[in-house]
Amino acid sequence: MESEAQTKFNKFESIYTRHYNTAFPETINTKKRKNQRKNPKPWILPWLEDACDRKHRLYKDFVKKPTPANGLKYKKMKKFVEKHIKLAKNKYYTAYFKEHHANSKKQWQMLNSLLNRGKKSMHTTKLISANGKVISTPKEITSSFNDYFCGIASSLKAKITVNTSYDHYHYLGPPTDISIQLHPGRNGHSALIPLL
Secondary structure, three states, X not given: OOOHHHHHHHHHHHHHHHHHHHHOOOOOOOOOOOOOOOOOOOOOOHHHHHHHHHHHHHHHHHHHOOOHHHHHHHHHHHXXXXXXXXXXXXXXXXXXXXXOOOOHHHHHHHHHHHOOOOOOOOOOOOEEOOOOOEEOOHHHHHHHHHHHHHHHHHHHHHHOOOOOOOOHHHHOOOOOXXXXXXXXXXXXXXXXXXXX
8 A cells, every 4th residue: 555655746746747748748850851941832842842942042143143044044943943833733722622522611711711811800900199089990090090181281281381572583593695496407307506
């Protein structure tokens, strides 16, 4: 029969082990490939990831040394990668929809993710008006923007002071005695002739 101390120690050890494993879970170290992305697309295969990396390196070479040979290498690789990404995407989505042909929920989830139709966030925008009042309802916000942009011309006009003592001659320089005139010349070409 276990002693009371042993029972309490076993209980303590099990609680401690559970908390330790929760705080420091065992991780499996998987070796990443050289060109593996952090969040790879499901249709990008490892060889296609390497091809994308090679295309990026060729682009950097082309930017550093824009020779026709570097441009041709980059354009060839770009065309190759775009073609194979398109084929891989097509193959992936065809297989996905064939696999889930009877599950409309999965089909709609994929369609919505492709069309970026996620759940709409319901956070409210809060603004502080010119008089310090906090505005948060959509109707108040639109009304506030409308008032601001409708009144912007009149508020700017009120800030501009107009000096009526000057006429347009004030902004012109002194008159000159030299003038020029445009005359039709030979062969239908116009010529500038100074008039003294």
